[in-house]
Amino acid sequence: MRTPRLAALELRRFGRGKLPRAALVALLVLPLLYGALYLWSFWDPYGRLDRIPVALVNDDKGATADGKKVTAGDDIVAGLRDSRTFDWHEVSDAEARRGVEDGTYYLSLTMPADFSSRIASSAGDSPETGALRVRTNDANNYIVGQISKTVFNEVRSAASSNASRGFLDRIFISFSDIHGKTVTAARNADRLKGGIGKAEKGSRDLAAGLKDAKSGSGKLVKGLKKLDSGAGRLEDGSQKVADGTQTLADNVNGVYKQAGPFLKDNEKTIGDTARLVADSAKTVRHNLETVVERAPGAARVAHASSALLDAFYEAHCEKAVIPDPVCPDLKKARQAAADVATVADDLNTLIADQDGDLKTMRENLATLQKQAQALSARAPHLYEDIDDAVKRINELNDAAAEVAAGAKKLHAGIGTTGTGAVKLDQGIGTAESGARTLSGGMYRLVDGSGKLAGGLHDGAKKIPDYDEQDRDQRTGVMADPVQLASHDLHKAPNYGTGFAPYFIPLSLWVGAMVAYMLIPPLNRRALAAGSPAWRIALAGWLPVVAVGVLQTAALMAVLHWAIGLQMARAAGTVGFLFLVAACFAAIVQWLNARFGAAGRILVLALLMLQLTSAGGTYPVQTSPGFFKAVHPFLPMSYIVEALRRLITGGGLGPVWQACGVLTLFTAGAVALTALAARRRQVWTLDRLHPELSL
Numbered sequence: 001m002r003t004p005r006l007a008a009l010e011l012r013r014f015g016r017g018k019l020p021r022a023a024l025v026a027l028l029v030l031p032l033l034y035g036a037l038y039l040w041s042f043w044d045p046y047g048r049l050d051r052i053p054v055a056l057v058n059d060d061k062g063a064t065a066d067g068k069k070v071t072a073g074d075d076i077v078a079g080l081r082d083s084r085t086f087d088w089h090e091v092s093d094a095e096a097r098r099g100v101e102d103g104t105y106y107l108s109l110t111m112p113a114d115f116s117s118r119i120a121s122s123a124g125d126s127p128e129t130g131a132l133r134v135r136t137n138d139a140n141n142y143i144v145g146q147i148s149k150t151v152f153n154e155v156r157s158a159a160s161s162n163a164s165r166g167f168l169d170r171i172f173i174s175f176s177d178i179h180g181k182t183v184t185a186a187r188n189a190d191r192l193k194g195g196i197g198k199a200e201k202g203s204r205d206l207a208a209g210l211k212d213a214k215s216g217s218g219k220l221v222k223g224l225k226k227l228d229s230g231a232g233r234l235e236d237g238s239q240k241v242a243d244g245t246q247t248l249a250d251n252v253n254g255v256y257k258q259a260g261p262f263l264k265d266n267e268k269t270i271g272d273t274a275r276l277v278a279d280s281a282k283t284v285r286h287n288l289e290t291v292v293e294r295a296p297g298a299a300r301v302a303h304a305s306s307a308l309l310d311a312f313y314e315a316h317c318e319k320a321v322i323p324d325p326v327c328p329d330l331k332k333a334r335q336a337a338a339d340v341a342t343v344a345d346d347l348n349t350l351i352a353d354q355d356g357d358l359k360t361m362r363e364n365l366a367t368l369q370k371q372a373q374a375l376s377a378r379a380p381h382l383y384e385d386i387d388d389a390v391k392r393i394n395e396l397n398d399a400a401a402e403v404a405a406g407a408k409k410l411h412a413g414i415g416t417t418g419t420g421a422v423k424l425d426q427g428i429g430t431a432e433s434g435a436r437t438l439s440g441g442m443y444r445l446v447d448g449s450g451k452l453a454g455g456l457h458d459g460a461k462k463i464p465d466y467d468e469q470d471r472d473q474r475t476g477v478m479a480d481p482v483q484l485a486s487h488d489l490h491k492a493p494n495y496g497t498g499f500a501p502y503f504i505p506l507s508l509w510v511g512a513m514v515a516y517m518l519i520p521p522l523n524r525r526a527l528a529a530g531s532p533a534w535r536i537a538l539a540g541w542l543p544v545v546a547v548g549v550l551q552t553a554a555l556m557a558v559l560h561w562a563i564g565l566q567m568a569r570a571a572g573t574v575g576f577l578f579l580v581a582a583c584f585a586a587i588v589q590w591l592n593a594r595f596g597a598a599g600r601i602l603v604l605a606l607l608m609l610q611l612t613s614a615g616g617t618y619p620v621q622t623s624p625g626f627f628k629a630v631h632p633f634l635p636m637s638y639i640v641e642a643l644r645r646l647i648t649g650g651g652l653g654p655v656w657q658a659c660g661v662l663t664l665f666t667a668g669a670v671a672l673t674a675l676a677a678r679r680r681q682v683w684t685l686d687r688l689h690p691e692l693s694l
Contacts, residue, residue, distance in 0.1 A: 040496070040563050054086035055096035055108035063117035073111035076132075080109075100137050107136045209308060216301050223294060228414045234284035235408050241277050241368075242404035245397035248273075253390070271376050278372035284403070285365040291414060295351050299344035305428060306337035329434035336427020343420020350413045361406045364399045490649035493566065500565055501643030502616030504555065505580055505636050506607075511551040512584040513603050515544045521592040521599075522677050536677040537670055541589050548581025568649035576646060576655065580639055583662040586669035587635070593676040610636035635665050 060073025080088055089105065099105035110133040251262075313334050317327035324330070371392060492498040523531075523539040531539075556574055559565040567573045591599035591606070613620065613627040614636040620628055631637050642658035645651065 050087055052086050053105050054088055055099050055105040056080065056088045056090045057093045057096045057108060057110040058090065059093060059113045060111040060115040061113050061117075070116045072116040076111060097135065100135050103137075107134065109134055209305075223290070234280070234287060234410070235404070237280035238284060238404040238406075239408075241280060242397070242401045244273060244277075245393065246401070249393050249397040253394070271380070274372045274375035276372075278369045278376060281365040281369040281372060281403075285362050285369070288362060288365075288410065291410070292351055295344070295347045295417075299341070299348050302337065302341040302344040306334070306341045309334040309337050326434050326437050329430065329437065333427055333430050333434055336423060336430060339423050340420055340427060343417060343423070346420070347413065347417040361403060364403055368399055368403065490568070492648050496563070497565060497647065499616070500559070500647055501640045502614070504559075504577065504643060505584075505639045506611065507555060508548060508551065508577065508581050509584050509588075509607050509610075509636075512544060512548060512581065512588045513600070513607070515547050515585070516588050516592050516603075517600070519543050519547075521589045521673070522680055527677070527680060533674040533678040534670075537589075537593075537674040540593070540677075541586055541670060541673065544585040544589065545582045548585050549578055552577045552581050565647070567647045569646045572655070573643065573646040576642060576659070579659060579662050579666075583635060583666045583669070586666045586673065590669040590673040590676065593673050593680070606634075610634045613637065614640045616640050635662055638662070 056077060058073045058077050060071070062073070063070045077090070080086075089099075091099065093110060096105065096108035096110065100108050112133060115132075309330065313327070313330045316324040317330060375392070519540070521540045522536055527536060552574065556565075556577065560567070560570070587606075588603050591602045593599070595602055609630065613623065613631045613634060615623070615631065616636075620631050620637075623631075638654070638658035638661045642655040645654050
């Protein structure tokens with residue numbers, strides 16, 4: 001009997017009564033109990049999170065930052081209500097604690113009382129982080145706690161981003177304020193540069209004026225030295241004249257009666273003395289006129305220099321925003337000029353006080369000069385004019401005494417004036433040097449102020465000045481600078497689609513396992529008839545393959561049309577599952593044929609081993625070493641990988657690899673089953689009386 005006919009006979013046995021028919025229907029529907037029901041229950045749990053009761057506690061009291069009310073807790077609560085992530089219940093903290101403990105709520109989220117104040121502290125001197133408190137209870141449900149961590153991390157990131165936006169917005173506003181202040185400083189630096197430029201010109205003019213004043217004071221000193229020298233000679237000469245005239249008068253008066261003979265004997269001496277007196281009177285009168293003429297001019301120069309120094313010192317040292325570095329030298333020059341002006345005033349005062357005396361002195365000197373000249377001319381005739389000469393000598397003596405006293409006062413006054421003039425010259429020299437230093441410093445200050453103004457203008461250009469729109473854009477970017485540009489190449493639309501490659505082969509394995517509980521792995525008729533072993537193996541394998549094809553068709557129809565499983569390659573998926581059903585049937589057949597009743601236990605054990613090492617839930621790399629070691633040697637590992645590509649899309653490399661592996665497993669299992677069939681054709685005591693029977 002041919003193999004297909006033998007397989008058909010096995011299937012026709014299920015049509016001989018109600019119970020066999022019911023068993024066949026149960027056999028076809030059994031994979032649905034594993035595949036469809038499992039996937040249905042896991043289909044989209046994340047889409048129903050809004051049914052999970054979660055306690056929401058908002059104890060936040062709010063805060064104020066920069067005059068604005070901050071209500072971070074209320075903002076988060078409003079956002080959570082709009083998101084409908086969970087079934088939120090706003091309760092007190094105590095009620096939330098009790099609810100999480102007794103299972104009323106799976107978890108709780110609490111905004112503490114200082115939540116807003118901590119977030120607002122970013123604008124102060126002691127910034128603090130705000131903390132959202134999450135309370136979970138794994139005794140209620142472990143998975144909900146893991147889901148909540150992901151959800152609340154997003155909530156925390158959103159709250160942190162909002163806080164960062166406010167903080168960064170204040171930073172950008174500060175940039176704008178700094179920009180405005182820098183622009184104002186640059187404009188003020190421009191005005192400072194102009195003012196310092198004028199001051200620099202004034203310092204140059206001052207230096208030039210002081211140079212002229214120095215030249216005039218030098219001339220004044222030289223003139224006063226000459227005048228002092230002449231006054232000294234005048235004092236000495238006038239004193240000598242006074243002494244001589246006094247002696248002369250005494251002698252004349254004393255020996256008036258003997259004058260004649262004396263005059264005869266001393267005519268030449270009297271003539272020489274008279275000429276000397278005339279010359280001395282002329283020199284003194286000339287020098288005295290020079291002092292009177294030049295003293296007012298020198299005083300005016302001294303006062304003008306002192307006033308100029310006073311004005312410059314007041315402008316650049318007392319009223320200046322930044323005092324000039326040469327102010328100490330200017331102060332010394334200012335004091336020296338004041339001293340010189342005082343000395344010049346003293347000289348003028350002296351001249352003014354003695355104006356009458358000086359005038360009289362000049363007149364007396366002129367008279368003395370004339371008289372001395374006349375005496376010199378008349379000396380040879382003195383004898384005849386003795387009477388008149390005695391009188392004139394007495395008058396001359398008095399005038400000479402007055403001239404001597406005036407010359408002494410004049411010499412003393414001119415000496416004081418000379419000392420003041422020297423100080424004036426030195427002070428003006430110091431002032432001139434300081435003015436030159438000031439001019440150089442002012443020049444460098446002008447250059448520095450220009451660089452300062454230019455630097456401030458350049459700095460103002462580099463400091464950003466953001467308007468409200470720019471600030472909003474930049475704070476958004478900086479508060480959340482890294483965005484996750486997620487692109488899923490072949491996205492599974494829901495949880496069930498992602499787990500379908502794991503549950504579908506599980507259901508087909510169970511279907512094959514239960515099928516060989518109803519259909520013998522080796523056809524008894526073929527064994528009894530002594531058919532070839534390969535025919536016996538195929539006769540026991542093909543009926544289960546047919547059942548597997550029907551199971552696959554029923555399972556995929558329900559998954560697609562009833563539950564909503566969408567497959568990127570539907571025909572390829574179904575065709576591949578036919579191969580999976582054939583491979584599983586061959587493996588389960590061999591285990592049952594080779595090990596008998598113990599084979600059923602091995603089938604279940606192999607199922608458990610495949611489920612734990614196939615990587616259907618977590619990546620196999622996260623499994624213990626044993627499961628990673630056996631992963632490449634079990635068919636379900638390749639089936640799960642291939643179904644992922646067929647259902648969600650992707651390259652077909654793993655699919656073709658899985659087809660090759662399943663073909664090898666199928667051929668090997670059928671060959672091993674044929675070998676077992678050959679052994680079963682030989683009856684032994686163990687077969688007649690098996691140790692274990694199921």
